[in-house]
Amino acid sequence: LVERWLSNCSCIYKQEEMAPSTPRSASISLHHSMNRHRHGQGSQTSTRTKIPQPQTYRKRNMHHAGVHIGQLAELPVGIDEQVRGILGIRSWGDRVAAPNTLETESRFTGLAERFLADSKKNASDCSLEADWQLSLSSVVRAIADFSNGVVGAHATEKVWNSDLKPTASLLDESHDEVQRGTAVTFTSTQPRFPSFTQSRVTTDSTDNLGSVSMPSYSESVASTTSTQAAGPYYITTPKPDITVGLADTAFILNHQRLLVDHQAAGSTISDPHAAEIGIRFPFLIVESKGWSSKGTLISAQNQAAVGGACMLKILKDLSYQAMRGPGTDLKSDLAEHHLPCQRFVFSIVNEGPVYELWVHFEFEDTFHMQNLQTWRTTKQRGAEELVNSLGHIMEWGKGKFKDCIVDRLEQL
Numbered sequence: 001l002v003e004r005w006l007s008n009c010s011c012i013y014k015q016e017e018m019a020p021s022t023p024r025s026a027s028i029s030l031h032h033s034m035n036r037h038r039h040g041q042g043s044q045t046s047t048r049t050k051i052p053q054p055q056t057y058r059k060r061n062m063h064h065a066g067v068h069i070g071q072l073a074e075l076p077v078g079i080d081e082q083v084r085g086i087l088g089i090r091s092w093g094d095r096v097a098a099p100n101t102l103e104t105e106s107r108f109t110g111l112a113e114r115f116l117a118d119s120k121k122n123a124s125d126c127s128l129e130a131d132w133q134l135s136l137s138s139v140v141r142a143i144a145d146f147s148n149g150v151v152g153a154h155a156t157e158k159v160w161n162s163d164l165k166p167t168a169s170l171l172d173e174s175h176d177e178v179q180r181g182t183a184v185t186f187t188s189t190q191p192r193f194p195s196f197t198q199s200r201v202t203t204d205s206t207d208n209l210g211s212v213s214m215p216s217y218s219e220s221v222a223s224t225t226s227t228q229a230a231g232p233y234y235i236t237t238p239k240p241d242i243t244v245g246l247a248d249t250a251f252i253l254n255h256q257r258l259l260v261d262h263q264a265a266g267s268t269i270s271d272p273h274a275a276e277i278g279i280r281f282p283f284l285i286v287e288s289k290g291w292s293s294k295g296t297l298i299s300a301q302n303q304a305a306v307g308g309a310c311m312l313k314i315l316k317d318l319s320y321q322a323m324r325g326p327g328t329d330l331k332s333d334l335a336e337h338h339l340p341c342q343r344f345v346f347s348i349v350n351e352g353p354v355y356e357l358w359v360h361f362e363f364e365d366t367f368h369m370q371n372l373q374t375w376r377t378t379k380q381r382g383a384e385e386l387v388n389s390l391g392h393i394m395e396w397g398k399g400k401f402k403d404c405i406v407d408r409l410e411q412l
Contacts, residue, residue, distance in 0.1 A: 051230050054298045058305075064168040065235050066366040067305050075370055079344055079361055083372065086396045087389055092372070096385040099395050104146050108391055115139050116383035122290075123353045123378050129290035132350060133241050136286060139387055140242055143394050150398040152247035152279045160238040160272040164310035166367060168233040238272075238285075238307040244394065245282035246402055255409045262412075268317045272310055281318075281405055282311050282345070283397045284390075289351040297356070300349035301369070308360030309367040311345040316362075322411035341404040346393050348386075353378045355386050 052061065058069060075083070087096050098108035118135040125131075137155035144153040229236075248256060248271070259280060262268040270280040285307045287300040344361040347369070357373040373389065375382030 054296060054302055058298070058302055060232050061234055062302065062305060064233055065166040065306075065309075066168075067166055067235075067309050067369075068366060069301055069305050069369045070371060072363065072368060072370055075359070076361070076363060079359065083344070083359055087372075087392050095381070096373075096388045096392070098384075098388045099391045104391070107142075107146070108387055111139050111142055112380075112384040112387040115377065115387055116380055119353045119377040119383060126291050127352075128292055129241075129288055132290050132352065133286075133288040136288065136348075136350070137242050140244060140286070140390060143387075143391050144244065146391075147394060147398045149247055150250040150402060151244060151394050152250075153242065153244045154277055154279060155242045156273075156277060157239055157241055158273045158275060158277060160240075160307070160310060161269050161274050162237045163266065164269055164272055164313050165235050165237060165306065166309045166313070167235060235306060236303070238303065238310055240285035240303070240307050241288045242286035243272075243279055243282050244284040244286075244397070245279040246397070246405065248278040248280055250398075250402065251280070251406070251409070255406070258409055258412055262321065268314065268321055270314060270318070272314060281314060281401075283342075283401055284346045284348070284393055285311070287347065287349045289349075291352045297349065297351040297354065300351065301356075301358075304347040304349050304358060305360070305367070305369045308345055308347055308358070308369055312343070312360060312362060312367060315343065315345075318405070318408050322408040325411040341407065342401050348390075353382075355382070357386075357389055 062068070074080070084090065084092070088100070089096060098105050115135065121127075122131050122135060133155065137153075140153045140155075144151045248259075251259065259268070259270045263270060263276070271277065272282055273279070285304060287303045287307070289296060289300045344359050347358045347360060349356050349358065353376050355375050355377055356371055357375075358369050359372055360367065360369050362368070373385065375386050377383040377386055
């Protein structure tokens with residue numbers, strides 16, 4: 001029995017030795033597959049960054065940067081009166097008529113009819129953002145052409161200079177200074193920029209600006225990586241679908257050179273684009289969305305609000321430089337002089353055929369954006385009033401707004 005048992009054990013051992021082993025390549029492949037599975041799970045976990053929803057971005061990020069949308073019960077009286085005057089209405093229930101000029105009134109009728117037809121077609125086709133933007137940009141460009149080169153309009157979607165963005169750090173510094181009694185307004189954190197005299201305005205004047213630089217407002221702003229963009233203080237750099245401002249060539253040569261000098265020094269970034277395109281002091285922007293899951297009216301409003309704050313900052317910087325011009329006493333009443341003479345700008349946002357007109361201004365040291373009108377441009381009245389409002393705003397832009405800018409440039 002013992003011999004038989006030993007014999008059976010020996011047979012079993014030999015069979016196990018003779019059994020084919022798992023090939024090395026298969027073992028390595030299985031090992032790599034398991035590693036890839038683990039790595040994939042880890043990567044998905046580490047790179048899955050939750051970008052804030054538009055509602056969160058507005059209530060948290062924009063709030064901390066001092067940018068508010070529709071937070072006031074009504075417009076400040078002075079701004080309300082001026083804006084109604086620009087649109088040519090006595091009350092907000094009045095119909096906005098075409099600008100009362102013999103040369104352009106009939107043209108506005110034609111533009112409104114074409115825009116109405118485009119809106120109906122785009123709505124019927126459930127068109128996306130590009131079609132809606134193209135339809136409005138053709139109207140904006142046509143109206144800008146009525147200004148004889150004073151007003152410029154671009155639908156380039158070029159990114160703006162990030163130094164113009166409002167940030168939470170600026171608001172905090174201003175609040176601290178107000179608490180100490182050393183600040184007059186939200187702009188008290190403005191650096192002491194150089195002022196340029198006429199003798200320095202030459203073609204090579206920027207050669208002497210090497211030691212002059214503007215403290216970057218973007219130092220405390222996160223870059224555009226997905227992780228940082230999800231931060232509670234991150235503000236997206238504006239990139240409006242359409243920008244309307246004063247053409248660079250609308251200014252006399254000396255003023256053009258002044259603007260070039262201050263743009264180079266960073267003291268007044270009159271052309272907001274990171275790569276300059278020849279539009280100074282924007283006073284109207286458009287943020288357009290089509291009918292899609294990604295395009296919402298609240299997102300367009302958020303984008304316009306930050307863009308509006310940037311436009312206001314440009315005007316404030318110019319006023320600050322004018323206040324420091326030759327012969328100006330810096331110890332004078334800052335509260336009286338710091339605000340630009342035209343202290344508001346405009347924006348239009350849309351989602352499909354629903355268009356909104358907004359005004360942007362500063363109130364109690366923060367930036368505000370308040371709704372003026374809402375239209376549906378598949379209706380004749382909506383299309384007409386939107387086109388007519390654009391005409392009135394550009395008339396104001398080439399008139400009183402430009403006059404104010406020139407007045408400030410004369411003080412530099």
